[in-house]
Amino acid sequence: MFNLLKIQLHKIRHYPIFWGIVAIFLLTFAGGNYAIFRMFEEILSQPNVKMATMMTGIKISIFDFPIIWNNLAWLAGFYQMILAVIIIIDISNEFSFKTMRQNMIDGLDRRDFVVSKFWLIFLLSAAFTVMLTGYILVMGQIFTEAEAGVSPWQGIEFMLPFFIQCIGYLSFAMLITVLVKKAGLSLIIVFAYSFIENVVAMAYKGKHFGKEEDITLWTDFLPLQLQNNPIPPAFFRMPNFGPGNNKEDESISSLQDLFVGLDWGDLGLSLLTCGVFVGLAYYVLMRRDA
Amino acid sequence: MDSQSSHSEPNIQKFATSSTQPLVLKINQLTKRYGKLTAVNRLNLEVKRGSIYGILGPNGSGKTTTLGMLLGVLNSDEGSFRWFGEAPDKQQRKRIGAILETPNFYPYLNAERNLKIIADIKGAPHSRIDIVLKRVGLLERKQDRFKTYSLGMKQRLAIAAALLNEPEVLVLDEPTNGLDPQGIAEIRQLIKSIAEEGVTILLASHLLDEVEKVCTDVAVLKFGKLLFAGKVDQISGDKESTLIELKADDNEALKSALSDFPAIRGVNSNGHLVEIIIDGTTDGKAINQFLFEKGIVLSHLNLKSMSLEQNFLELTSN
Structure with missing residues (x-):
């Protein structure tokens, strides 16, 4: 088990392209978040900004505890696409260098191969989750007003669906790469599919926005949405935000009212989706000649 | 053969245990189809311990396909095979050193790091890396990336990788393909010296000359069918x-x-x-x-x- 991790680490540790993508990922994450940070700083510095001001007079932003946890978990989901590039390149390399075949000749079986790739997925997801947790704790401290009296740890459980979503998305990238074998084509399919699925899902959600928010739509059962569902961004519920703006919701009078806890049923479905992606990748490899 | 765990074990021991299990490989009615084409057709073969067994056939005769099945890379459609008298699994492949078609390594890694991966897969100690690199004459180049190697060096590195776990069987697929005459001579010399240590060798080739010069036994394939199997001198003699x-x-x-x-x-x-x-x-x-x-x-x-x-x-x- 750990030997498979060791083998996988040997493969990427001295691979310049791996470190290149990691650098791009970190730069994009830092740059993207800085842009959002500046945007909200600007907004919050102006008095009586409708979008960020509660009716009660408390200014809130997407960076306030506890809603920062699911807000940023939702936003950070987009950066998973960069990590998917690592998975796609690493696995397609094994096909184009014929090294998966050689690994099997040398004594791995197809299950070992999938496990070693899952280790990489697990490590990248864990690293990203830890990084995001630290980032959220810092940002939350900066933005949340002390008098709000919210524990910074409330909502940290949203890191769990984020971690599972990351594993799921990278497993999806693994499945597509195992199916098509070529790096370029896998990249196009993974990105195009992610884009189309999210646009369709958002379009359907938008139609029902502000009316029947809790309705279950068929788009909720699309593979990537199943992993998105446990992380509903709280800013969609913020007054005067999103497509249903100018809605004056009397029931929301504090930060706590915006916060909705984790739906464990949704989390279970998300976990199941990961299992299906990994299982299918294994099934495809089993059936096929290496 | 159950004493493969010891890496410093002298080769003489391999001979000693060989008498208890004379057959290294037994193939029974092995068949592989690609759609309508039958690449390997009900193949039966027996390889005795200590032999240098040539699989001879023109291109497309099913040599690589046969080796692919024996090495767990290709799924067979019918038939079976047994390595060391056991049903095939990954543990046996760790007792075999094999090269199929081309030398396959991570081009961005140097020779040493490539061999570390293989040593970890096979469960061989990293101390073997320098030993096998020296054996094939690549010790001085071990810090160079695989992609900078010439074809002959790549082929030798593949043999070094195959030797990492002191294999009982070495499977080589067209090992001299594309090499210059000097490279060919080096590889053949290497194969012979490995065989002298008691390692059983299975060598696929389309070159008669190679099989005649290197092998003790030969199987001739054509369109995936076995035409002849026997001693090399049997086929090369004028008795028939x-x-x-x-x-x-x-x-x-x-x-x-x-x-x-x-x-x-x-x-x-x-x-x-x-x-x-x-x-x-x-x-x-x-x-x-x-x-x-x-x-x-x-x-x-x-x-x-x-x-x-x-x-x-x-x-x-x-």
């Missing part, structure tokens, strides 16, 4: 058939007259000569007399023993 060169004033008349000659297997024009193949051995007198009675006087008669190459072409032609 004789090639005779003939010439007369009228070669066409000579050819038609020959069709009545008993035990004739084939008639072929080769320049100004007529070549015939006779089953069994014969002497020149019988054929000379036969033709003289048909009114043909020979100006040339030469009995040639059948070489492996001719036998090979004979076996594999339509």
Whole structure:
């Protein structure tokens, strides 16, 4: 088990392209978040900004505890696409260098191969989750007003669906790469599919926005949405935000009212989706000649 | 063979245990189909411990496909095989060193790091890396990336990788393909020296010369079917058939007259000569007399023993 991790680490540790993508990922994450940070700083510095001001007079932003946890978990989901590039390149390399075949000749079986790739997925997801947790704790401290009296740890459980979503998305990238074998084509399919699925899902959600928010739509059962569902961004519920703006919701009078806890049923479905992606990748490899 | 765990074990021990299990590999009715094409067709083979077993056949005869199945890379459609008397699994592959088609390594890693990956897969200690690199003459280049290697060096690195776990069997697929004469000689010398240590070698090749020079046993494949299996000297000797060169004033008349000659297997024009193949051995007198009675006087008669190459072409032609 750990030997498979060791083998996988040997493969990427001295691979310049791996470190290149990691650098791009970190730069994009830092740059993207800085842009959002500046945007909200600007907004919050102006008095009586409708979008960020509660009716009660408390200014809130997407960076306030506890809603920062699911807000940023939702936003950070987009950066998973960069990590998917690592998975796609690493696995397609094994096909184009014929090294998966050689690994099997040398004594791995197809299950070992999938496990070693899952280790990489697990490590990248864990690293990203830890990084995001630290980032959220810092940002939350900066933005949340002390008098709000919210524990910074409330909502940290949203890191769990984020971690599972990351594993799921990278497993999806693994499945597509195992199916098509070529790096370029896998990249196009993974990105195009992610884009189309999210646009369709958002379009359907938008139609029902502000009316029947809790309705279950068929788009909720699309593979990537199943992993998105446990992380509903709280800013969609913020007054005067999103497509249903100018809605004056009397029931929301504090930060706590915006916060909705984790739906464990949704989390279970998300976990199941990961299992299906990994299982299918294994099934495809089993059936096929290496 | 159950004593493979010790890496410092002298090779003499491999001989000692070999008598208890003479068969390294047994293939039974192995079949692989690609759609309508049957790449390997009910193949049966037995490889004895300590032999250098050549699998000989023209391109597309099913050699690589057969090795692919034996190495767990390709799924077979029918039949079975047993390594060391056991049903195949990944543990046995760790006792085998194998190269299929081309040397496959991570091009961005140097030789040492590539071998670390393989050593970890096979469960071999990293201390073996320098030993095998030295053996194939690549120790000085171990810090260089694989992509900077020449084809001959890549091939030698592949052999080094195959030797990492002191394998009992070495499987080589066209190991001299694409190499220059010096590279070919080096690889052949390496194979022979490995075989002298008691390692069983399974060598696929389309080069008769290579099999004749290196191997003790040979199986000839064609269209995935086994045509012949036996000792190399059996196929290269002249016990089975004789090639005779003939010439007369009228070669066409000579050819038609020959069709009545008993035990004739084939008639072929080769320049100004007529070549015939006779089953069994014969002497020149019988054929000379036969033709003289048909009114043909020979100006040339030469009995040639059948070489492996001719036998090979004979076996594999339509």
